[in-house]
Every structure is written in C-alpha cells, then in structure tokens.
Amino acid sequence: MINSDQIIKQLEQKLGSSTSGVKVEHVGIVEQNHDGVIRASGLSKAMMGEIVEFQKGVQGVILNLDEDSVSIVVLSSDNDIREGDKVKRTEKLLSIEAHDDLLGRVVDPIGTPLDGKLKIKKGKLMPLEKIAAGVIDRSPVDTPLKTGIKAIDAMIPVGRGQRELIIGDRGLGKTAVAIDTIINQRQLQNKKGKKQVICIYTAIGQKQSSISQVVDRLKEENAFDYTIVVAAPASAPAALQYLAPYAASAIGEYFMEKGEDVLIVYDDLTKHAWAYRQLSLVLKRPAGREAYPGDVFYLHSRLLERAVRLNKEKGGGSITALPIIETQAGDISAYIPTNVISITDGQIFLQSDLFNIGVRPAINPGNSVSRVGGAAQTKAIKSVAGKLRLELAQYNSLAAFAQFGSELDESTMKQLERGKRSVEILKQPQYSPLSEALEIISLWSVTNGHLDDVPVEKVGEFEKQLHEYAKAHAKKLIDKLNTGEKLEDQTINELKKIVEDFKKGFKISN
Amino acid sequence: MNKTFLKKLAIASYKNGELDQKTAFKIADRLSKKDLKQYIRIIKASEKAKNIYLTTALGDKNTEKQLKYIFKDKNIIVNQDSSMMLGSRIEINDDIFEMNLKNTLENIIENIDQNND
Numbered sequence: 001m002i003n004s005d006q007i008i009k010q011l012e013q014k015l016g017s018s019t020s021g022v023k024v025e026h027v028g029i030v031e032q033n034h035d036g037v038i039r040a041s042g043l044s045k046a047m048m049g050e051i052v053e054f055q056k057g058v059q060g061v062i063l064n065l066d067e068d069s070v071s072i073v074v075l076s077s078d079n080d081i082r083e084g085d086k087v088k089r090t091e092k093l094l095s096i097e098a099h100d101d102l103l104g105r106v107v108d109p110i111g112t113p114l115d116g117k118l119k120i121k122k123g124k125l126m127p128l129e130k131i132a133a134g135v136i137d138r139s140p141v142d143t144p145l146k147t148g149i150k151a152i153d154a155m156i157p158v159g160r161g162q163r164e165l166i167i168g169d170r171g172l173g174k175t176a177v178a179i180d181t182i183i184n185q186r187q188l189q190n191k192k193g194k195k196q197v198i199c200i201y202t203a204i205g206q207k208q209s210s211i212s213q214v215v216d217r218l219k220e221e222n223a224f225d226y227t228i229v230v231a232a233p234a235s236a237p238a239a240l241q242y243l244a245p246y247a248a249s250a251i252g253e254y255f256m257e258k259g260e261d262v263l264i265v266y267d268d269l270t271k272h273a274w275a276y277r278q279l280s281l282v283l284k285r286p287a288g289r290e291a292y293p294g295d296v297f298y299l300h301s302r303l304l305e306r307a308v309r310l311n312k313e314k315g316g317g318s319i320t321a322l323p324i325i326e327t328q329a330g331d332i333s334a335y336i337p338t339n340v341i342s343i344t345d346g347q348i349f350l351q352s353d354l355f356n357i358g359v360r361p362a363i364n365p366g367n368s369v370s371r372v373g374g375a376a377q378t379k380a381i382k383s384v385a386g387k388l389r390l391e392l393a394q395y396n397s398l399a400a401f402a403q404f405g406s407e408l409d410e411s412t413m414k415q416l417e418r419g420k421r422s423v424e425i426l427k428q429p430q431y432s433p434l435s436e437a438l439e440i441i442s443l444w445s446v447t448n449g450h451l452d453d454v455p456v457e458k459v460g461e462f463e464k465q466l467h468e469y470a471k472a473h474a475k476k477l478i479d480k481l482n483t484g485e486k487l488e489d490q491t492i493n494e495l496k497k498i499v500e501d502f503k504k505g506f507k508i509s510n
Numbered sequence: 511m512n513k514t515f516l517k518k519l520a521i522a523s524y525k526n527g528e529l530d531q532k533t534a535f536k537i538a539d540r541l542s543k544k545d546l547k548q549y550i551r552i553i554k555a556s557e558k559a560k561n562i563y564l565t566t567a568l569g570d571k572n573t574e575k576q577l578k579y580i581f582k583d584k585n586i587i588v589n590q591d592s593s594m595m596l597g598s599r600i601e602i603n604d605d606i607f608e609m610n611l612k613n614t615l616e617n618i619i620e621n622i623d624q625n626n627d
Contacts, residue, residue, distance in 0.1 A: 023608040023617060031551065041555065042604040068513070068555075122624075 026089040030054075031069060033081050035282045036237055038072045040087050046070050049129060051090045054081050059110075061094055061239065064283050071283050073239040075110055096247050098254035099123025103198070106215060106229040109240050109247035114231055115215075126250035128243060132305035139311040141345075144376045144484075145197065145263065145320050148184030148433020149177060151363045151426045154385035154443055155392075156348055159376025160197075160261050161309025161318040165340055167325045167332060168350030172362050174324045176430050177348065178265040179214060181322065183223045184433035185263065197320075198255050199227040200264045202248040205241050205271030208233045221431060238282075241275035249306045249319070256310065256317035264307070268324035269300060273336050290335050297339050304343050332367070346370040360427060365392050378484025381436065384443045388422060391447070395419020414452075421451045424459040437481035438467050441495065444487075450499045454506075462506060469502045511545045520552040529553065561585045563601040567594040567610060 028042030038060060043052070050062050052072055058081060064071035072087065096111045099121050106115040109128075113120060141159035158164045158181075166174045182199040189196060201218075203211045211231050218224040228251060232244035245266050252262040266272070273296055280293035288294045300323075307321035323344065325337050330352060332341065341347055346369045355362035374382050398416055402408065408416070425446045428434070434442075442463050445451055454462050470478060477494050487495075523534045534553070541549055562584050564574055569590050577586050577600070591599075597610030 023613055025606040025608065026604050027606055028604060041551070044604050 026091075028052075028070065028087050030081055030083055030085040030087060032083065033079070036074055036079065036239070037279075037282045038074060038081055038087070039069050040072060041069045043070050043087070043089060046089055047093065049093050051092050051094055052087050053090055054087050055085050056080060059090075060087070061243075063279070064285075073279060073283075074237065075239055075243075077235075077237055094128040094243065094246075095125040096128060096250050097123045098126045098251050102228045102251060104225050104227065106211075106231055108236070109230060109232055109243040111247075124254055126254050128246040128250050129302075130250070130253065130306065132302070133308045133310060133314070137308075137310055137314050139309050139316075140375065141309050141318075141372045142375050143261075143309075143318075144378060144381075145181075145261075146184055146187075146433075146436060147177070147181040148187075148435070148439075149180055149361060149428055150434065150439050150442060151361060151365070151428070152177070152348060153377075153381060153436075153439055154426075155365050155389045156346065156363070156368045156370040157373065157376040157381070158320065158322075158346075158370060159309075159372045160320050161307065162346070162370070162372050162376065163304045163307045163321040163323065163344040164370060165323050165325060165344040165347040166350070167327060167337060167341070167347050168362070169327055169330055169352050172350040172352060172355050173360060173430070174326070174350060175210075175214070175267055177350075177361055178267060178322050178324065179217060180431060180433045181263065182218065182227060182265070183221045183431060185226065186221065186223050187435055189226065195261050196226055197261045197263050198252075199223070200248045200252055200262065201227060201229045202245050202264065202266045203229065203231045203233065204244050204266065204268060205232065205234050205275060206267065208235065217431065238275040238278045241272065242279055245269070245272055245303050249303060252319045253306065256308075256319050257315060259315040259317045261317060262319045264319060264321050266303075266321065266323040268326050269340060270324075270326045270336055273299065292335065296336070297343075300340055301343050304340075345372055358427070359423060360430075363426075365389055366396070378436065379486035380440055380481060380484050381443075383487050384440050384447060388443065388447060391415075391419060392422055395422065417452060417456075418446075418449070420456045421454070421459055422446050424456055425451065425463060427460060434467075435478075435482060436484060437478040438470070440481045440487075441466065441470055441499075444492075444495055445499050450496075450503070454503075465506060466499065466502050469505075470498055473501075474498050511541070513548065516545060516549050517552055520549060520556060523553065524556075529557070559603055561587050563587050563589065565589045565591045565594070565599040565601075567592055567596050567598065570598060573598050573600075 026043060026045050028040040030038055030040050032039040046062050046065065048062060048065055052060050052062060054060065058074060058076055060072040060074045062070050063073050097120065101121050105113060105117065105120065107113055111120065141161040143160045145158045145160045147153055147158060152158065166177055168174050182201065185197040185199055188194045201214060211233060215229055218227055230244055230248040230251065232240040248264050252264050255262050273292065276296065276299050277292050281287060281291065285293050304321055304323060307319045309318040310316060323340060325340050327334065327337055332349065349364045349367040350362045351364040354364060370376065394415060398412060399419065402416055425442050451459060451462065474494065477498065480491060519537050523529055523537060538546055538549065562577055562581055564577060564586055566573060574586055574588055594610035594612045599610055600607040
C-alpha cells in the first residue's frame with residue numbers, strides 16, 4: 001500500500017524533472033512584415049518547417065532559410081506583428097494532434113476545432129511532412145473501396161490504397177462523387193468481418209457555405225460519425241490552405257498505423273496549387289511555368305505518395321486518396337492536371353457534354369481509367385460488368401452513324417438499343433449510393449438483355465422499383481450478392497427469376 | 511545596392527574594432543533610405559554580437575566576473591530586473607539562457623498544463 005510520503009516524493013521528483021537545467025531560448029527580431037510573410041533576423045539555428053512563436057502568441061512556420069534571416073509565414077489571419085518584435089523557436093516541426101475524438105469533428109490544419117464544440121483531447125503528435133512508406137512496407141491493392149456509384153464500381157473500380165483522381169470542369173459533380181463515396185461507407189458500420197473506412201474530407205479554398213452544406217449532408221445521411229473534416233476555407237490564409245492536405249494526411253496516418261482503412265478526399269488540389277503559388281511568389285522563390293514554383297509537382301507527389309496499403313507486418317491499414325482537380329473548359333492537358341494525372345493510379349473524368357444531356361454522374365468511360373482495375377473488384381461485379389465498358393464504347397461509335405438516319409441491320413439496331421439502356425442504367429441520383437447487391441442486380445439485368453423490352457425513358461423507374469422488389473422478396477439473394485463471391489449458376493437462376501417476376505408486374509402497371 | 515556590398519561597407523566602418531563615426535556618417539550620406547536602414551541593421555547586429563547582456567534579479571557581481579573571465583573579448587552589459595525574483599538571464603547573440611526563479615515557475619505551470627490537458 002503506497003503511503004502519502006511516497007506519493008509526495010514521486011510528485012517532487014516529477015517537479016524536479018520539469019525544472020532541472022537551464023532553459024535556452026533561441027530568438028530573432030522581426031525586420032519586415034508584408035503579405036503575411038515575416039522576415040526575421042537571428043534564429044541562426046532554426047530548422048526548415050519549424051514552428052516559431054511571436055510575442056503575442058501568434059504562431060508561424062519557417063519556409064525560407066536565408067543567409068542572415070528567415071522567412072516566416074503566419075498561421076493565423078491575426079497579424080499584428082511589428083518590426084522589432086521578438087520571435088522565438090519552439091524547436092518543433094509542424095504537427096497535428098491526432099486522436100480518436102477527431103471523428104465527427106471539423107478542424108483546421110493546425111488542429112483547432114471549427115465546429116464550436118469542446119477542444120479535442122491531446123493525442124499523438126503526427127508530423128505534417130512525412131516520408132511515405134517504402135516499397136517493402138507496402139502490399140498490393142486488392143480490396144475494393146466501394147463508392148456505391150454503378151459507373152465507377154463497374155468500370156473504374158477503386159481499391160483501398162489507391163489514388164484515383166476526380167477531374168472535370170466546375171459544377172459537374174466532382175464533390176458529389178466524393179461525398180457519395182463517403183456516404184456509402186456507412187454500410188460498413190457495425191458489420192461483422194467488415195472493416196469500417198474512416199473518411200477525411202479536406203476542404204481547400206472552398207466557400208464556407210459549401211463546407212457547411214457538405215457537413216450538414218453528411219450528418220443527414222448518418223455519415224458524419226466516421227468522418228473528419230479538415231477545413232481551410234477561402235478566407236483562411238494561404239499558409240493554412242497549403243497545409244490542409246498534409247494535415248489530413250497526418251490524421252489519416254494516425255488511423256492507418258492502428259490498422260484502419262482511411263479514405264481522404266482532397267477538394268481540391270487546384271486551389272492547393274494556387275495557394276502554394278501565392279506563398280512562393282511572396283517568398284520571392286523563382287517562378288516557373290504559369291508562375292508556379294519549380295517544385296509544384298513535388299507538392300502533390302509527396303502528398304499522394306502517402307496513400308498506401310501497408311503489409312500485414314505494418315498493421316495492414318491503408319489510405320485511399322481521392323484528389324479532385326478542376327479543369328478549365330475540359331482541358332486535361334493543362335499544367336496541374338497533367339501533373340496530378342501522372343501521379344495518380346487513374347482518373348474519373350467528368351464531362352460537361354454528358355452533364356448537359358442528363359447523364360449524371362457525367363463520367364466519360366472512354367477517358368476514365370483505373371490502373372488497379374479488376375484487382376479492386378469482387379468476382380461478382382467483375383463477372384457482371386466485364387463487358388459493359390466495351391459495349392458502351394461500341395455503342396458510342398455506332399451512335400454517330402445512327403444520327404445519319406441510314407438503314408441499319410438488326411444486330412446493329414440491337415446493339416444501339418442495348419447501349420441506350422446501358423447509359424440509362426448508369427445514371428444515378430445524388431446521395432443515393434447503392435449496395436453491391438443492388439449494383440449487381442442492375443448491371444446483370446442490362447447486360448443480359450432483360451431491359452431490352454423496357455422503354456428507355458422507363459429504365460430509371462424500372463430499376464428503382466426492381467430494387468424495392470428485390471429488397472422485399474429476395475433478402476437471402478441480396479445477402480449472398482453482398483458477399484461479392486463469384487456468381488454460381490444457382491445465384492444466376494435466382495436473379496433471373498426475381499427480374500422476370502418483377503417484369504410481369506411492371507408491364508401490367510405500365 | 512545588394513546586401514553583400516552593404517556588409518562590406520559595414521565592416522569598413524570599423525577601425526581597431528570600434529565603430530568610426532566619421533566613416534559611418536560618410537557612408538550614410540551616400541545611401542538611399544532603404545539601404546541606410548539595412549546598413550544600420552547590419553551595424554546593430556555587429557554591435558550586438560560584440561556584447562553579452564546579463565540581467566540579474568539582485569545585482570549579482572559573481573556572474574558578471576565569471577562571464578568577463580570566459581568572454582574576454584566581449585563587452586558585458588549588466589541590467590537589473592527584480593521581477594525575476596532570483597537568478598539571472600544571459601543573452602548571447604540569438605541565444606537567451608534563463609536561469610531565474612520566474613522562468614522556473616513559468617516552466618512548472620507549462621508542464622502542468624501540458625500533462626493535465
């Protein structure tokens with residue numbers, strides 16, 4: 001039984017350890033302050049990327065080390081720093097406190113809560129800049145990350161640990177694809193044998209109203225409990241917008257090191273590049289193509305390389321990255337888009353022509369690709385969606401001839417009609433991600449000709465009612481399909497029966 | 511005028527280790543406002559490098575003697591600050607060595623805050 005004297009002794013020891021030794025501070029003097037960048041003399045032992053603190057408690061980060069001075073970027077919009085003020089080193093590199101309590105919270109890139117709730121508990125200090133896992137520590141991407149969007153899961157499958165770029169002009173639904181993917185992960189909540197995917201949505205340079213809408217939508221869809229929002233809105237300093245994706249990555253690595261699977265959405269990296277360009281120009285770094293600094297490729301490559309699937313020895317966790325890039329007038333050959341396309345493991349290309357004719361999500365399957373491919377698909381989906389991409393490509397080339405109104409043979413007409421129904425079945429409303437079973441039912445129906453006698457304009461309604469019918473009358477089949485196992489003859493027969501039975505009722509009512 | 515040239519001018523302003531008033535004013539008359547500001551900054555930094563600032567709580571002479579013995583070629587400038595309660599603070603270039611009771615108490619508070627958050 002420990003007595004009070006021993007307790008007091010231990011407390012004194014603790015007190016002694018905190019006071020022993022001389023405290024050494026390394027200080028500098030502010031020489032100049034303009035455009036959010038402060039030049040300070042002194043700080044001769046400062047490190048690149050080190051946090052420094054000014055007299056009034058404002059923090060900054062050192063981004064340039066010159067011969068006699070350092071350039072510091074202030075991390076808050078409060079900038080009342082004057083010439084002659086003292087600045088001292090903290091001897092800490094930029095890090096963020098990561099803790100399980102971050103789930104369901106909105107924070108800024110330095111960990112300050114933005115949702116008006118309690119301060120987040122102290123957790124593990126995760127560095128914002130970190131070298132990605134090496135080759136030996138990685139394992140191949142072979143587990144699907146379901147987006148719940150038929151067009152993506154069928155033709156451009158995403159795996160856990162992959163980097164899949166979402167690229168397109170403004171207003172085409174890039175954020176919608178990412179949000180639907182996050183919402184779809186709620187299916188894994190409390191499911192035995194299924195690993196919950198923790199989602200991190202990074203808002204870089206977005207309007208605060210847009211961020212608020214995203215948060216509200218995630219809450220409505222019960223997807224916020226496993227989501228963290230890292231926000232650096234348009235009103236935040238360029239330094240915070242620059243740091244936001246790295247902060248999200250650091251938080252993701254905290255969960256990944258515990259063996260969890262993480263999904264990080266970077267919305268969007270175009271604004272991230274703009275913020276970095278602004279910082280670099282103010283820091284007087286040499287400007288290159290389109291006024292971007294020379295290391296703008298490295299800006300994104302070191303970020304996206306941190307999306308990884310770790311091997312079992314390292315815990316088996318993963319980070320899947322969904323970076324978003326906004327193009328101008330569909331130009332995917334511009335500087336930043338080509339950079340990021342070359343870094344990622346595939347892209348989902350959204351096209352304005354498709355959006356305008358009502359194909360939503362407006363995914364162009366011809367320009368979209370997933371370099372991981374079938375390895376990120378379950379056997380069930382692979383068997384059903386295998387020929388879909390080819391059929392769509394053939395339909396698109398035939399559709400051009402059909403416009404001339406020339407007489408076509410029966411097989412060509414059949415192919416055209418099948419293609420129209422395939423395009424129709426791939427349409428999906430926003431915030432309605434589907435489970436794997438319902439995706440399989442839809443795709444199997446169209447690829448096996450069960451929709452050939454359904455009018456094109458009725459396909460959407462047919463699909464919706466078919467899903468409801470299947471949920472009500474074929475629960476066992478749905479459970480079997482959700483396992484993702486290869487479709488056996490018995491399963492296919494059950495599928496056929498369900499679709500045919502439903503069709504009888506659908507024909508009568510229509 | 512670039513910084514390297516201004517540094518050379520600052521070095522040239524010194525004779526026998528001391529700042530020469532005539533030379534300094536002669537140089538200052540020929541500089542633009544921006545360059546003069548930079549020139550003054552460089553001279554201030556050189557002067558600071560020659561000095562060691564000792565601040566004591568109770569006017570302790572022993573520390574001053576020890577510093578004079580260790581840093582024979584530097585000037586020891588002594589100040590008094592009773593808010594430190596006990597001990598001293600030594601500033602050498604960019605480094606500040608805190609060895610006073612006020613700083614110790616601040617450390618304890620910081621430690622408690624960090625461990626009990």
